[in-house]
Amino acid sequence: MRKSVIRRLAVARLAAAALTLLAAPAFAQTRAELEKVIRRQVLPNGLEVIVVENHGVPIATVEIDVKNGAFTQSPDYAGLAHMYEHMFFKASKDYPDPEQFTQRATELGAQFNGSTKEEVVNYYLTLPADSAKAGMRFLASSLRAPLFRDDELAAEKEVVLGEYDRNEAGPGFAFSQKMTELLYPGQFSRKNTIGDREVLRTVTPAKMREIQTRYYLPNNSALVVTGDVTPDSVFAWARAFYGDWEKGPDPFVANPIPPIPAIPQSQGVISEAPVSAVTVLIQWQGPSVRKDPASTYAADVFSDALNSEDSRFQKRLVDSGLWQGVVVNYYTLDQNGPISISGQTSPDKLRRALAALYDEIAKTDDPGYFSADELKRVKAQRAVESAFGAERTSGLTHTVGFWWAVADLDYFMGYVDNMAMQTPEDLRRYAARYIVGKPRIAGVLLSPQARASLGLKETDLVGPASTSRTTP
Template sequence: MHPKLALLPSLFLSIATIAQPRLPEGYFWEKLDNGLEVVAIEKPKVPLATIEIAVRNGAYTEGPEYSGLSHLFEHMFFKANKDYPSQEKLLKRTQELGAIWNGTTGVERVNYFFTFDHDSLEAGLKFINAAIRFPVYRQEDMAKERPVVDGEFQRAESDPGFQIWYECQKKLWGDLITRKMPIGIHEVINTATPEKMMVIKDKYYYPNNSILVICGDIHHEAAFGMAKAIFGDWASSGFDPFVKYPIPEFTPLAATQYFVKESSIAQTPYEMYWWQGPDYRNDSAATVAADVFSTILGMNSSKWQQALTDKGLATAAQVGYTTSRYVGPINIFVVPNPNKLKECNDEILRQIKMWADDDYFTDEQLQDAKQIMRRNDIRNNEKPSDLPHQLTFYWTSASLDYGTDYINNCMKVTRADIKRYLSTYVIGKPYVAGMIINPEMNKATKASENFKPNL
């Protein structure tokens, strides 16, 4: 959002009201006077309705002193509020509604969602309205929930995959690591107070920084009417949170870094390679090309899979990219053959150098990858309760238009688009490479000596 718009909040809301996004058939959009975007999705397959509310919040809004508190805030959403003054009463109400519910915290989104009988739509909207607008942060609730959230962190730390991921992230993002790590910091989580919860709420939990999605066996006119009646008096912040509290730009990697981490729980070695990739704000075209190319590499017929898994150098060799508003990461995850660690690493680097070659993939493979993505999209659209998750992800990390046009844009990706993506973000660019291995295997295979760049 352009900084100058923050100086004219009322004008911005007036203009934005008529900025109708492109949406698929059966999707309907309105923006309330307070800035809350509402999307109604008519999918009358089964007599159920799903409500999801998402907020532009998460790890990217957190400096070190608040790291992990967006996640704790998400957990506290399901505690006491004005209408349900204890968690017991809140949970009893979810049972009365027959609701299946949950929430997630990511790097750029926090979302809360409920699925229940479509006849309970108005009651469900009132329920989620009370939770998001009128939380009550009781000391006893926080005392119970802090160890729950920290316990998630501790369980993750017992996974060698998380351990190597975490070490790579620290090197990839440097001093801004907390802006990419939703799980947080132990000390911050365990000392969180109700006052800190209110800081998060007062920065980001406003209608003009949120989207409400109502999906299922519904009629959009009735859904919009209920949304206006229930959420219409939710006061706008009067400011753009990302102008008032700007996200710092990530510092580009200065040089490639390799490291080996020993861990007794790493019975099988894992390797990860990470690049700072494109983001929606600056290069949305490359975000789509990245996904198409990753799909090509995932095909059994690809040179990448044939060179690594088919020849026994690795049991898994996955390449991925995460669409982001602020620097999307590109990553390779490999489970190498412990007896061929040097050969595996050498082959990975050899393959990467060839990625942008004209003959690295065929025209048929490019078309097959696009059709895989198209079929996956069709399958993803089969479950109505999943549609709000997809939509709110695009809303937070890209835009509604981006999500609507995504598959069509994938179908338009050319070799030149992929080559530009690779030459801009991967080929010859600095990266972080890490391996986790147990001490005995490290000594026996001399992994620390052999895991290094080809100079």
């Protein structure tokens, strides 16, 4: 899940919002608060059941999260985690006819959807609370006994290929794909959620079944239920509908995920499209949330501090007029989520803008670059933003499922507490370990005319030599 860019909210509005949100148990933020509203059990077959009780509105969301996604894909399976997501809402043993899934969802008053990310695939129903039990039974049918009918797969393949075509038609598609390919050398398929056209075109029911038997196991899944429900009832229903789901071998023992290789050297990417402004994207491999969780908290506070309108970073780059805007972001993942700095400028300012950006990046591990008072403000704002993310019950469900998959539920429970502990020294250490002097991929998206007028080459983009410093 990508961390949102700082919202430009007035201090008074933030304070009022914080008081409103923290008054409701469902919007708890600290570990102590969350432990009061989140209940969990692990069934004997390994299925983790997580319940967040909130009786404010008579609605419930039932979600299944599976540790699947792009990170499990070898090149010959690129995009098939997403294809499986589409096939989930099709015929199953209990609902074998093509229209029965949609008909049953309508009977339950349910809205349904799913999503495929790098390290998790989720499926959910949001429905009236009095249909929660039936909704859990309904999802179990699709989860445990999909049919993968030839006719449905053939039709859904065209839908997914249509999505691919629409993405490919965008001016930034080739650019972002090339950036990702260089950022994760030799492991592009494990970051490529949209997939490979030829793999999608030739998909078979046998490949869908292979994904099911390998990853769709109770000991590789979580059931998350939020809203107007009682935990004891949900646990009882889970045992009834999922308790005899047969446990399987750990999919990551038999099929271990290859480690992400380091970037060997800084590289530049130039992509041309009929655009007026110049878009710049610079990326580094970031920390793994499982191997270096401490750095992920620092990464979020670091990004928020640099994104703050009154930071020296923004004043130097945006207030000076060199950049129209610059945003810093870290995407939390187990498999080395990317650190990104993106921005827009004009062709005539590009070289000066890049020079100023690299100069400012190089200072972020200097003692004194961040102040304790500055971090106090941005950490408070991050806590409020986390509360905003829980404003809707369905949104909280997805958040819990995402963190369960990429880290664990304990990481989610302790996030606000650990983020609040970050110091200027923690941010300096993070910058030195992952950004300053480290190999990077630097790319620009600009018009052919702008490139020609600038005489721009890939080597012009990477900035000063990225020689590794000693990591503190």
